[in-house]
Amino acid sequence: MKLLMFQAKRFCYRPFSKTLEQAEDASGEEEVPEAAVVFVHAEAEDEQRRSTVLTKALKNIKWLANKRDLKNIVLHSFTHLGGSTASPEFAHGLLEEVAERLRQTGYNVWLTPFGYVCEWELSVYGESLAKVFKEI
Numbered sequence: 009m010k011l012l013m014f015q016a017k018r019f020c021y022r023p024f025s026k027t028l029e030q031a032e033d034a035s036g037e038e039e040v041p042e043a044a045v046v047f048v049h050a051e052a053e054d055e056q057r058r059s060t061v062l063t064k065a066l067k068n069i070k071w072l073a074n075k076r077d078l079k080n081i082v083l084h085s086f087t088h089l090g091g092s093t094a095s096p097e098f099a100h101g102l103l104e105e106v107a108e109r110l111r112q113t114g115y116n117v118w119l120t121p122f123g124y125v126c127e128w129e130l131s132v133y134g135e136s137l138a139k140v141f142k143e144i
Contacts, residue, residue, distance in 0.1 A: 009054050009061045010089040012047040013072045015138040017131040019045045019082050023124040028096055031123025040118055043080035044073040045130060048106075049089035050099035054144075058102065064144040065106055072140055073115065076133070081110055084120040084128075096123065 022037040046069055054061045073081055083103050087093050094102075100122045107117040120126050132138050 009051060009065060009144040010049040011065065011068055011140075011142040011144065012049075012086065012089060013069065013140045013142065014045045014130060014132045015072065015076050015078065015135075016043050016045045016082075017041070017133060019043050019128065019130050021082075021084070021120050021126045021128040023121045024127045025125050026123060027125055028123030030096075031121065034121035034124055038118060040080050040082050042078055043082050043118075044069060044076075044078045045082045045084065046072075047084050047086035047089065048099075048103060049086055050094035050102055051090055051092040052094050053092060054094050054102070055098050058098075061144055062102065062105060062109075066109055068140075068142045068144070069106070069110065070113070070115075072137075075137060079114065080116045080118070082118045082120065083107055084126070085122055
């Protein structure tokens, strides 16, 4: 798994085009202030190590959010961070589980529409820590 994470002043997204035929219909625009925005790339090999990947993803996301006391988290499936890609079913299920586990620990979580390319606007803080890449 690869995570590209940002401490954002603001993140706005809207579905642009459907990339998975089976994806649920999505429309509208969402704006999230003061958020940890996480672009997630689930890799094929993650399917064999789901528990480890889930635990490490949660740890890294919480670590970044807590550095600025951010309670809002946006998870965005972004299959452009690596060459190996997990099945859509696995990736979507993993994102849903990450979101649920974060909610259980007090975070507000948004998931961008899965199976869509989205337009987005991202305003990121200037410190180097506000932009982090992790490979799990």
